[in-house]
Amino acid sequence: MLSPLDIALYGIIVSAISFLIIYFMTPYLIKYLNKKGRVVVDYHKPGKPNVPRPAGPVLLIGIVMSEILLYFLILDAKIISVLLTTIVAFIVGYIDDMKTMPGWFKPAALILAAVPIIIIGSHGNYLGLIFDNAFIPILYILLILSIIPIVGNTINSIDVFNGVATGFIIITMIPLLVSVTVFGNTNVLLIGLPLLFGSIALYQYHKFPSKIFLGDSGTLLLGSMYASLSIVGNSEIIGLIALLPAVMNSFLFLSSVKKIVEHREVKTRPVTIRNDFRLVASKDKSAPATLVRLILAKGPLSEQEIIVRIFILAIFSSILAFISIAIQYSFMVGKISL
């Protein structure tokens, strides 16, 4: 058991390493990607500028370095399982960044990313269901195999505007880290800090107007690491509640398109861009129902206005996650009983 002083010290060290590596390495990656011509068009801006992609590699380096150091400090196998899950998810995303893969590839390949958690045995046998824990040893394995692909693709599908994926992870990591500290242990809090501070560093370049895009390697890394933290920290439902706007987005998309497809394969666009670069919701009934289309249902908005609204929704769902933590904690200590 670590003392509060050790937790604070190790927390500061791993957070600083992740933040500094990503903050100082990203400009070099931007230069490199520009030089190699690995850029994509940002269609939402006047002049349609080219933006380098992906930022996944720099995010991975920052997180891996800080997690390896943390492993030597606290020797917890949970670090290895979270790290392996993150690396596999990154590789899956990087393959998709390099070569356009069919829609089924990412969810199917991300099942592999869940395997290290199961093999190393970093998961519990109990699922925290707010009012109590449910003992579901076999069902829980199936749940892990589905949580990683779902959350990975959920973060991937919300990354439609500048800074949304990193900003969204920063906001929703706060209730998750509180939850893993309360219901998991402080080691998981330490494992999660490099993701939070790495995202904060990368947000400086990813925010509007983006200097770099995350790519699938970045978004799948963020989503899969978030999911693995919620699993090893006994906070799956709290994580789900914090992610509700993003979950709603991928769920809306799936339920309206009725199959797993890449966004670029969708024939009817959910939103269109006007000449003044404001976005407007499609009135076409066959267009996918996405979160952005729901936000635009009441009238056109600029890209920045949409980003702010997505963050407001993330703050709202994070507040609900905090209320859920309070309820779960009250039941756990016996302050409330039904």
Next chain:
Amino acid sequence: MRLFGLFMLIFVMWIMILMVSYFLIFIIGPLHINVFYNSTDRLISSIIKASLAIGLVIVLILLLGTLKTKYLQKTLKRN
């Protein structure tokens, strides 16, 4: 307020998650079925409980699907 409808939609989703959690813990969890009055009953009970839990989650997903379709159609029509 422009986001009020979406706040309500997320709030309803949250309430539904709490309701499903409640059902899983207090209704499905304590369920025990005696058929053969031996150890097989535990396995049968577990299979039934798992099926009910999965069924409940599917109902939740279908309800959320209906909810979002109604919300989107209503909002698009109104504007």
